[in-house]
Structure formats: structure tokens, C-alpha cells
Amino acid sequence: MARTLEHAQLPALARGFSLLGSGGGGATTMLELALVDDEHWPVTLHELDDLDPSLPCLGAAFVGSTMLLGERLPGAAPFGRLIAAAERWLGHPVPVVCSLEGGGLNGLTPFTLTGDRLLVDADLTGRAVPGLDQMSLLVDRVPGVIAACDTGAGGVMLVETDRPIDLERVIRSATIQAGGVGGTVFAGFTVGDLVEHSVHGGTRRALELGAAFLRARSAPLPELAAALGGRLLGQGRITAVEPDARDPHVNSIGVDGDRGQVHRIVTRSETLAFMTDGRLEASAPTIIVVLDAVSRDILEVTDLTLARTIAVLELPAPGWWSERGERLRHVVPSAYGLADLDGAA
Structure with a gap:
């Protein structure tokens, strides 16, 4: 069943995704600030069962040194060119967004795209991981997945390959050329693909973890x-x-x-x-x-x-x-x- 998320729940979401980062994934502060405007809220969070399984889906994330994002703030629409390139390649719009990485700052990334896309509660990791070849769709070898990334100076690169490690290495090289950090978008999969090949309920878990953390933060450590x-x-x-x-x-x-x-x-x-x-x-x-x-x-x-x-x-x-x-x-x-x-x- 779909649920409505309000702006007041953003701190709990952020703390939850920080916990799921397991010490990595980047600080959530930048995206918390980006999402502070009321225009982003409320957000409807859909379960996989709520949506037509044939609907195309995408995931977006920042790749590279997340520490650099504090010095080189992304623009107002950091994934816009990447999504446009992916949609041109696929030949159709992509109306649904999921989380690419379910820990750290990238847990919040799909919330920046909910103005014109449906948000589904699924992600490709369930925690922070360092490699793009560790995304669940690639681990399970789901066919047809593509990725688009920044190359710097407004450039975009699109990758389609049957070897996940190639995608990781090529995008990592492009990210270095782009200055050490940039956006990446996965597409070419559907809501139906996520039923078997993704972690379900990561946003709900982050919200519950974050709310529990904020309530018990001052409690004795075993109780926390x-x-x-x-x-x-x-x-x-x-x-x-x-x-x-x-x-x-x-x-x-x-x-x-x-x-x-x-x-x-x-x-x-x-x-x-x-x-x-x-x-x-x-x-x-x-x-x-x-x-x-x-x-x-x-x-x-x-x-x-x-x-x-x-x-x-x-x-x-x-x-x-x-x-x-x-x-x-x-x-x-x-x-x-x-x-x-x-x-x-």
C-alpha cells in the first residue's frame, strides 16, 4: 500500500540512511538541504505491488568521492541530462524511480526526482557499497540494463555491456575525468524486474530506523x-x-x-x-x-x-x-x- 511521506519525516529518513551506510555512502547533509523546499513534499512512496510491473524504471546516484560534493555542489537538476540520454537510447520515457544505493546520501537521491516520477520502495543494495557492479540488477545479470554518467564539461556517456565489471571500470574512469564525482543513472529495467532483483522496503526501513534512533538517541547504548x-x-x-x-x-x-x-x-x-x-x-x-x-x-x-x-x-x-x-x-x-x-x- 502506498504511503505519504511529509517534510517533517526528512530528518528521520536521513538518519536511517546514514545508519544503513555502514560507515560509508556519504553524508546526507547536502541532499537534506536540497530537499528542504516544500515543493518536494509530500511524497507518495509506492510499494512494488502498487504499480504496473511493465512500467519502465530508473535509479540515480552520485558516484565517486562524495566528500567533493561539499566543494562542488551539483546543479539544480544533476541527473537531467543523464536521464534524457537514457530515454533517447531506450526510445521511451521512464516514469518510475527507485533508489540505486540504499545507504548514505544516495538513499535520498530519488526524492529529488519525484516531481515528475513515481517513487517505488525498492533499491539495488540495501546498504552502501563501493562498486557499481555490486548493484542487484547486475549481480543477478538482468539483461538490458544500461547506465549513463557524467564525463565533465556537460558531457554524457552511456554504457551497455554484459559484463558488470566493465560498467564499473568505464564509469569510474569517466567519473575521474569529470573531476572525481558525478551522477550516474541506471535504466533499461522495469518495476517487474525489481520484484526478484532488488531489496524491497529500504526506504520504509530507513524511516523506521531513523525515527527509532532519534527517539532513543540519548538512551543507554544497549537500549539504543x-x-x-x-x-x-x-x-x-x-x-x-x-x-x-x-x-x-x-x-x-x-x-x-x-x-x-x-x-x-x-x-x-x-x-x-x-x-x-x-x-x-x-x-x-x-x-x-x-x-x-x-x-x-x-x-x-x-x-x-x-x-x-x-x-x-x-x-x-x-x-x-x-x-x-x-x-x-x-x-x-x-x-x-x-x-x-x-x-x-
Whole structure:
């Protein structure tokens, strides 16, 4: 059943998508500001069953360094040229929009397109992930999916390929040429394709998580974790931040626990694993959330600095990934070259 979302629910949505970012996906602040105008609200959020399965759909997201968006703000219609190129290629308009990435700032991206499109509560990840080849439609090899992206100076590139890794590499190269960040649009699929090949209810989950977080933010940490449907993994003070010898993008964060334990957090662009006294407690695709233990701010991996006192929570992974082993292998730590951290999802 369709539901109406009001502007007053935007903070809860944003906090929920921040939680689902698992330490990545970018801060939601920019899009919260972009969506502050009343012209965007109210928004009707449709379930998949509400819509004709034959309706064409698209997903939009910012790709690259989300930190650069704070310095190079996108224009009023950052996806306009990309959607126009996709519709020209397909030969028809695309009336429905879903979320491309269900965590971080991109959870809010489809809300910028609801003026002339129907918003459906489905997304292609259920959490933040770093690679476009990890989008559910590509993981399940749905045929006919295309992608359009920025190349800089008003340029647009469109990609159609049967190899997901090609799409990831080509768009990543174009994004670098565009200055390190840009828009990307997926199209060539339908609402019906999303029934099997997407994570359902991610926006509803974000809203519920965000509302629970705002209500329980000041509660004791175990109670806050329980209010979110998760558990408290540990808390303590960061005493070491060390890059991995195998991959400079991977960091090992040492934490002295408040009860004498030794915790370790492994991060890349998201938080991938949490260990206590050498025992693996949680790993991707489980959503590992790090909070500032004092302010209760939701932290990104770049915020994990020496001497900061933190709390680490675990939230359940989107079930879509574990339904098939072929899906799961795309989001466990070994997908990032960290095979010894698989197995706690």
C-alpha cells in the first residue's frame, strides 16, 4: 500500500540512511538541504505491488568521492541530462524511480526526482557499497540494463555491456575525468524486474530506523541498539589507525574496550568487520554502525580518528543478499580481498 511521506519525516529518513551506510555512502547533509523546499513534499512512496510491473524504471546516484560534493555542489537538476540520454537510447520515457544505493546520501537521491516520477520502495543494495557492479540488477545479470554518467564539461556517456565489471571500470574512469564525482543513472529495467532483483522496503526501513534512533538517541547504548533492532558490539577509545599492507584503502582501527577487551574494526569505504580479542563478531553484509559515544553522531570511516571514544552497533543485513550464495559473494569481505574476515554475516 502506498504511503505519504511529509517534510517533517526528512530528518528521520536521513538518519536511517546514514545508519544503513555502514560507515560509508556519504553524508546526507547536502541532499537534506536540497530537499528542504516544500515543493518536494509530500511524497507518495509506492510499494512494488502498487504499480504496473511493465512500467519502465530508473535509479540515480552520485558516484565517486562524495566528500567533493561539499566543494562542488551539483546543479539544480544533476541527473537531467543523464536521464534524457537514457530515454533517447531506450526510445521511451521512464516514469518510475527507485533508489540505486540504499545507504548514505544516495538513499535520498530519488526524492529529488519525484516531481515528475513515481517513487517505488525498492533499491539495488540495501546498504552502501563501493562498486557499481555490486548493484542487484547486475549481480543477478538482468539483461538490458544500461547506465549513463557524467564525463565533465556537460558531457554524457552511456554504457551497455554484459559484463558488470566493465560498467564499473568505464564509469569510474569517466567519473575521474569529470573531476572525481558525478551522477550516474541506471535504466533499461522495469518495476517487474525489481520484484526478484532488488531489496524491497529500504526506504520504509530507513524511516523506521531513523525515527527509532532519534527517539532513543540519548538512551543507554544497549537500549539504543535494541531500539534499532540490533545489538551493541562494543565501545571504547580508538588507540590505533593502521593501513593494511595489502591494500592502502583498508584500515585496521584498534580500540581499547571499556571492559579491557581489545577490539578491531576493519574499514574500506565502508565498515567491513568487527573483532573482539581476535574473535570475529560481525562482517559485511551485516551493517556495522560506529557512533561517537558522547554525541551519538553517526560516523563515517573517515571520522574514525585517534583518541575518539566510540560505540559499535550491529544491524541485520538485507536478506536479499543471503538468499543465494552467488549474491552473497559480492558483498562479503573477500569481495574486497579480505577473505579471512568472511563468515560472521
